[in-house]
Amino acid sequence: xxxxxxxxxxxxxxxxxxxxxxxxxxxxxxxxxxxxxxxxxxxxxxxxxxxxxxxxxxxxxxxxxxxxxxxxxxxxxxxxxxxxxxxxxxxxxxxxxxxxxxxxx
Amino acid sequence: xxxxxxxxxxxxxxxxxxxxxxxxxxxxxxxxxxxxxxxxxxxxxxxxxxxxxxxxxxxxxxxxxxxxxxxxxxxxxxxxxxxxxxxxxxxxxxxxxxxxxxxxxxxxxxxxxxxxxxxx
Numbered sequence: 001x002x003x004x005x006x007x008x009x010x011x012x013x014x015x016x017x018x019x020x021x022x023x024x025x026x027x028x029x030x031x032x033x034x035x036x037x038x039x040x041x042x043x044x045x046x047x048x049x050x051x052x053x054x055x056x057x058x059x060x061x062x063x064x065x066x067x068x069x070x071x072x073x074x075x076x077x078x079x080x081x082x083x084x085x086x087x088x089x090x091x092x093x094x095x096x097x098x099x100x101x102x103x104x105x
Numbered sequence: 106x107x108x109x110x111x112x113x114x115x116x117x118x119x120x121x122x123x124x125x126x127x128x129x130x131x132x133x134x135x136x137x138x139x140x141x142x143x144x145x146x147x148x149x150x151x152x153x154x155x156x157x158x159x160x161x162x163x164x165x166x167x168x169x170x171x172x173x174x175x176x177x178x179x180x181x182x183x184x185x186x187x188x189x190x191x192x193x194x195x196x197x198x199x200x201x202x203x204x205x206x207x208x209x210x211x212x213x214x215x216x217x218x219x220x221x222x223x224x225x
């Protein structure tokens with residue numbers, strides 16, 4: 001299985017720029033996707049195929065990367081962005097990162 | 106509006122069976138691959154199984170192969186997950202998801218989830 005590694009947690013202030021990283025154990029080309037999960041809710045798709053913004057998602061969210069290194073950027077961060085963010089690869093059987101919990105100061 | 110509504114969860118003893126259902130609406134169900142993704146309490150997301158738009162192809166994670174069966178009824182716009190020989194490690198919230206497109210393998214809509222607890 002392709003292992004995805006994410007930093008466990010981040011704390012930022014509203015209005016700041018935050019980058020959340022995801023590193024794959026092997027190249028996944030651009031078959032990387034990002035989800036947001038707020039407490040008690042189901043995940044929602046933010047970014048697909050590394051850099052494509054899902055319809056209805058604010059333009060404050062963006063994605064980049066290819067191969068093994070990927071980044072989700074939120075700029076500027078808002079209070080409503082408090083959530084856990086997961087990356088997911090589909091190069092082979094789908095796997096998810098362990099999630100990055102974003103907290104606002 | 107796309108809606109995915111899961112049902113059939115609950116408490117089940119180890120070794121027993123349970124069948125989950127997912128009623129889909131708001132889109133042409135027969136045009137899309139579908140999948141189940143689960144999340145153990147306080148843990149991350151884990152893909153379980155995927156089925157092609159017509160049911161001809163199915164894919165499973167290794168830990169559920171031979172125990173779980175994903176299926177669909179396109180006439181009823183319903184997805185299923187038959188779970189046999191359940192183990193404590195299968196305890197999780199199970200999400201029904203739409204796959205768009207199956208070749209790219211990402212999940213664009215998720216249901217609210219249904220809890221499955223495997224315990225004696």
